Amino acid sequence: MARKSLRERIGQGVFLLDGAMGTQLFERGAEVGACNDYLNVKSPDVVCEVHRAYLDAGSDAVLTNTFGANKVALKRHGLADQAQRINQAGARIARRAAGEEKYVLGDIGPCGEFLEALGTLKAQELEDGFVEQARALLVGGVDGLIIETMTALDEIAVAIEAAKSVCGDLPLFASMSFDRAGSDFKTMMGVDVESAVSKIVSLGVYAVGFNCGTATLEEYVALAERLVAAATSASNEVLVFAEPNAGKPELVDGQAVYRVSPEDFAAAARMIHLAGVNIMGGCCGTTPQHIRAIYEAVGK
Numbered sequence: 071m072a073r074k075s076l077r078e079r080i081g082q083g084v085f086l087l088d089g090a091m092g093t094q095l096f097e098r099g100a101e102v103g104a105c106n107d108y109l110n111v112k113s114p115d116v117v118c119e120v121h122r123a124y125l126d127a128g129s130d131a132v133l134t135n136t137f138g139a140n141k142v143a144l145k146r147h148g149l150a151d152q153a154q155r156i157n158q159a160g161a162r163i164a165r166r167a168a169g170e171e172k173y174v175l176g177d178i179g180p181c182g183e184f185l186e187a188l189g190t191l192k193a194q195e196l197e198d199g200f201v202e203q204a205r206a207l208l209v210g211g212v213d214g215l216i217i218e219t220m221t222a223l224d225e226i227a228v229a230i231e232a233a234k235s236v237c238g239d240l241p242l243f244a245s246m247s248f249d250r251a252g253s254d255f256k257t258m259m260g261v262d263v264e265s266a267v268s269k270i271v272s273l274g275v276y277a278v279g280f281n282c283g284t285a286t287l288e289e290y291v292a293l294a295e296r297l298v299a300a301a302t303s304a305s306n307e308v309l310v311f312a313e314p315n316a317g318k319p320e321l322v323d324g325q326a327v328y329r330v331s332p333e334d335f336a337a338a339a340r341m342i343h344l345a346g347v348n349i350m351g352g353c354c355g356t357t358p359q360h361i362r363a364i365y366e367a368v369g370k
């Protein structure tokens with residue numbers, strides 16, 4: 071039986087995304103420092119295995135392994151000319167794992183460079199990269215697109231416009247990464263929650279959210295409340311999604327370590343859900359066990 075449309079399914083209640091991809095790939099032998107996205111071409115079965123672990127844990131949708139697969143980011147690995155291939159493969163692998171019952175969101179991350187005038191990257195080059203990526207993800211069979219971990223308003227605006235120019239009616243999700251800044255939350259580029267939400271909503275997305283960032287679980291709950299309030303005042307249609315990290319990272323030998331247990335993560339997810347968020351998943355430090363715990367707490 072063909073699945074319901076993504077919008078129809080989300081309209082029915084809690085909808086669970088997946089957790090971290092990178093750490094799961096490293097656990098399965100991926101090389102630190104190499105291009106994770108290229109594994110879609112080189113080791114598709116390993117990527118598929120991670121998707122299946124999340125789907126088995128209760129995810130309703132998985133995100134494609136294409137976070138860094140725009141050509142501006144791929145250039146740093148000498149793979150700019152492989153963008154289409156990597157994205158199409160990423161979408162096909164996720165589709166294979168999700169089958170006809172579950173959903174696939176095509177993942178678009180930041181390019182890792184600053185746009186003019188702060189940097190030297192031209193908006194047109196960035197837009198071309200995101201259009202190419204979004205188009206390849208669609209060819210590979212995604213149900214929607216998710217732009218995430220953005221910190222700059224100009225970059226997320228370019229990404230949204232690019233995605234919208236090719237995605238037709240498919241739902242578009244967009245999120246930024248906020249850190250605690252005094253009594254407030256701001257992205258690394260100094261964007262506060264209200265400015266982010268009003269800009270993103272004005273560009274016409276299906277859902278606005280937060281992912282990644284550095285905050286305690288308690289702070290992520292407060293952030294969710296702020297984001298819901300901002301989204302509600304910006305539009306009565308836009309949905310909100312949340313993908314917190316597994317708490318605030320501790321630096322151990324220069325590596326970020328996340329120590330929040332699946333149970334504590336699920337308790338925070340329940341609070342985030344009570345704040346009005348129905349679409350939830352996890353970012354850095356989360357595992358299939360964390361998603362399983364959210365599923366047990368709110369997803370069933």
Ligand SMILES: [Zn+2]
Nearest residue numbers: 282283353354
């Ligand atoms: Zn993250």
